[in-house]
Amino acid sequence: MSAVTLETTAAAPARTRVRVRRRRLVVRTSQLALVVAFIGGWELAVRAKLIDEFTYGRPSMVVAQLKTWIFDGTEVGSLGAQIWVTLEETLIGFAIGVSLGVVLGVALGRIPFLADVFDPFIKVMNSIPRIVLGSIFVLWFGLGLLSKVVLVVVLVFFAVFFNAFQGAREVDRNLIANARILGASPRKVTWQVVVPSAMTWIIASLHIAFGFALIGAIVGEFIGAQHGLGLLINEARGAFNPNGVYAAMLIIAVVALAAEWLIALLERRLLRWRPSQLPSSPDI
Amino acid sequence: MADETPAVELRDVTKRFRSPDGSVYTALRDLSMTVAPGEFCAVVGPTGCGKSTTLSLVSGLEPASAGTVHIDGVPVTGIDPRVGFMFQSDAVFPWKSVLANVAAGPLFRGRPRKAVLGEAREWVRRVGLAGFEEHLPHQLSGGMRKRVALAQTLINEPRILLMDEPFAALDAQTRQIMSDELLRLWELTRPSVIFVTHDLEEAIALADKVVVLTVGPATVKGEYRVDLPRPRRVQEIRFEPRFVALYERIWQALRDEVKLAYARTAKAVAA
Ligand SMILES: Nc1ncnc2c1ncn2[C@@H]1O[C@H](COP(=O)(O)OP(=O)(O)OP(=O)(O)O)[C@@H](O)[C@H]1O
Ligand SMILES: [Mg+2]
Numbered sequence: 378m379s380a381v382t383l384e385t386t387a388a389a390p391a392r393t394r395v396r397v398r399r400r401r402l403v404v405r406t407s408q409l410a411l412v413v414a415f416i417g418g419w420e421l422a423v424r425a426k427l428i429d430e431f432t433y434g435r436p437s438m439v440v441a442q443l444k445t446w447i448f449d450g451t452e453v454g455s456l457g458a459q460i461w462v463t464l465e466e467t468l469i470g471f472a473i474g475v476s477l478g479v480v481l482g483v484a485l486g487r488i489p490f491l492a493d494v495f496d497p498f499i500k501v502m503n504s505i506p507r508i509v510l511g512s513i514f515v516l517w518f519g520l521g522l523l524s525k526v527v528l529v530v531v532l533v534f535f536a537v538f539f540n541a542f543q544g545a546r547e548v549d550r551n552l553i554a555n556a557r558i559l560g561a562s563p564r565k566v567t568w569q570v571v572v573p574s575a576m577t578w579i580i581a582s583l584h585i586a587f588g589f590a591l592i593g594a595i596v597g598e599f600i601g602a603q604h605g606l607g608l609l610i611n612e613a614r615g616a617f618n619p620n621g622v623y624a625a626m627l628i629i630a631v632v633a634l635a636a637e638w639l640i641a642l643l644e645r646r647l648l649r650w651r652p653s654q655l656p657s658s659p660d661i
Numbered sequence: 662m663a664d665e666t667p668a669v670e671l672r673d674v675t676k677r678f679r680s681p682d683g684s685v686y687t688a689l690r691d692l693s694m695t696v697a698p699g700e701f702c703a704v705v706g707p708t709g710c711g712k713s714t715t716l717s718l719v720s721g722l723e724p725a726s727a728g729t730v731h732i733d734g735v736p737v738t739g740i741d742p743r744v745g746f747m748f749q750s751d752a753v754f755p756w757k758s759v760l761a762n763v764a765a766g767p768l769f770r771g772r773p774r775k776a777v778l779g780e781a782r783e784w785v786r787r788v789g790l791a792g793f794e795e796h797l798p799h800q801l802s803g804g805m806r807k808r809v810a811l812a813q814t815l816i817n818e819p820r821i822l823l824m825d826e827p828f829a830a831l832d833a834q835t836r837q838i839m840s841d842e843l844l845r846l847w848e849l850t851r852p853s854v855i856f857v858t859h860d861l862e863e864a865i866a867l868a869d870k871v872v873v874l875t876v877g878p879a880t881v882k883g884e885y886r887v888d889l890p891r892p893r894r895v896q897e898i899r900f901e902p903r904f905v906a907l908y909e910r911i912w913q914a915l916r917d918e919v920k921l922a923y924a925r926t927a928k929a930v931a932a
Contacts, residue, residue, distance in 0.1 A: 557740055562769075
């Protein structure tokens with residue numbers, strides 16, 4: 378980054394920029410071409426009766442299904458309401474699951490006695506295929522919001538808990554010693570040293586945890602519900618309507634991508650203190 | 662001397678560790694030493710002999726297995742607010758800015774935020790980091806991070822200052838600058854210092870007294886008074902005849918221990 382290299386390559390950046398931009402354009406065009414080829418091929422194959430429309434669906438009908446849902450609503454109410462129900466279950470369960478996971482993970486990571494006591498229980502709980510609990514929860518808590526939220530909490534909790542626990546245990550002992558010497562009480566050590574240190578681990582788990590939350594809400598609706606995207610999928614399946622299943626999947630994918638984007642934003646905000654993996658100034 | 666209670670006194674201190682394989686390792690055996698109020702005491706000894714362990718006992722981070730540690734005549738039972746400790750490895754908080762790192766101690770101790778931040782700014786300036794208040798540790802050089810650690814420790818105005826090879830990772834020039842800076846800051850409040858180092862030159866240049874430890878389990882091999890005048894300039898004092906003579910004398914004592922330690926590790930590698 379010395380002045381000399383800047384001078385001798387004064388013309389280079391402009392040229393490099395053009396090359397970078399052109400490359401990006403090629404990549405994007407190729408991606409678009411792939412999507413068009415796949416969907417177009419599918420549509421044409423169905424029209425040419427190469428594959429069976431009633432089994433595999435048809436892209437143009439998926440769009441039509443989406444249109445119907447958007448403008449005429451679904452059998453169980455407006456589309457927006459269904460999305461909102463699923464989102465509500467997901468978000469409430471996610472928030473509770475993450476809070477519980479972080480609090481218990483950090484507590485057990487900080488207090489070896491608790492970790493020893495709870496160790497076998499957690500191992501057993503973790504070895505149960507938890508998604509199956511959805512059926513029990515519908516029995517216990519009914520067809521409404523609660524049974525889904527509980528399922529989401531259980532799924533999210535374990536994803537976050539193990540990372541928070543590991544993160545709390547991996548904290549640099551020197552940092553803890555330094556904080557104690559500087560005058561921090563155990564509580565301040567936990568909040569101002571252990572939690573920020575473990576944040577890297579915790580945030581990494583949020584990506585997976587949100588995916589689990591969405592799965593939990595939808596599977597919960599699948600098992601038994603009166604509203605939600607999972608119910609739409611289940612009804613479409615029952616009516617031998619593959620296009621309805623695809624349309625709901627598409628909506629879920631959009632929701633998941635939006636959430637992923639928000640979490641990445643949070644990550645960048647909270648983990649600003651880490652040396653970035655990418656070079657801060659573009660290399661030539 | 663009867664009227665003056667030592668600032669730090671270790672009396673027949675023994676420290677044992679349980680090694681991972683279950684056996685017991687004795688790091689310190691019957692170690693006794695004192696540091697007078699306001700005295701700058703350097704501790705040298707071969708690597709792995711127990712210097713860091715000694716500091717962790719004085720700080721209260723670790724209890725002694727036998728013997729007692731006193732600060733101002735009172736036995737140490739836990740972390741004492743009068744003690745400051747600069748660790749051997751980097752221990753600044755990587756998620757806090759320079760200013761927040763320096764302010765951490767007084768804030769941990771519950772002092773009002775506004776006053777603390779003003780004071781922290783002043784300390785950042787004193788260690789030569791003005792303009793870097795909002796930088797994060799990973800954006801600083803190793804020497805600058807050591808300055809942050811120094812300010813972070815000194816802002817608490819410790820009466821006992823423990824320093825564990827604070828400048829070992831720095832290049833020779835930076836180390837001399839930091840040493841001069843340390844002496845200047847030390848003159849301000851005159852805490853009692855225990856300064857651990859591998860570098861005998863550094864020890865003599867800085868200290869009033871050099872304590873040589875034996876190869877582990879460590880005990881005191883000898884104590885040497887450094888009666889060079891203050892204020893000192895670290896890069897110049899090395900060429901004074903009295904400095905050279907002292908160096909020769911202390912090195913005699915230290916050399917045998919270093920050789921022993923080296924022979925021991927060489928044997929361990931061969932085995
Ligand atoms: N927590 C611990 N558990 C077991 N052994 C330990 C522990 N801490 C230190 N030791 C052992 O005690 C001995 C002294 O360690 P210490 O860190 O005090 O050495 P040191 O003199 O500071 O070495 P250096 O100059 O390399 O920093 C070493 O042999 C080390 O292996
Ligand atoms: Mg050490």
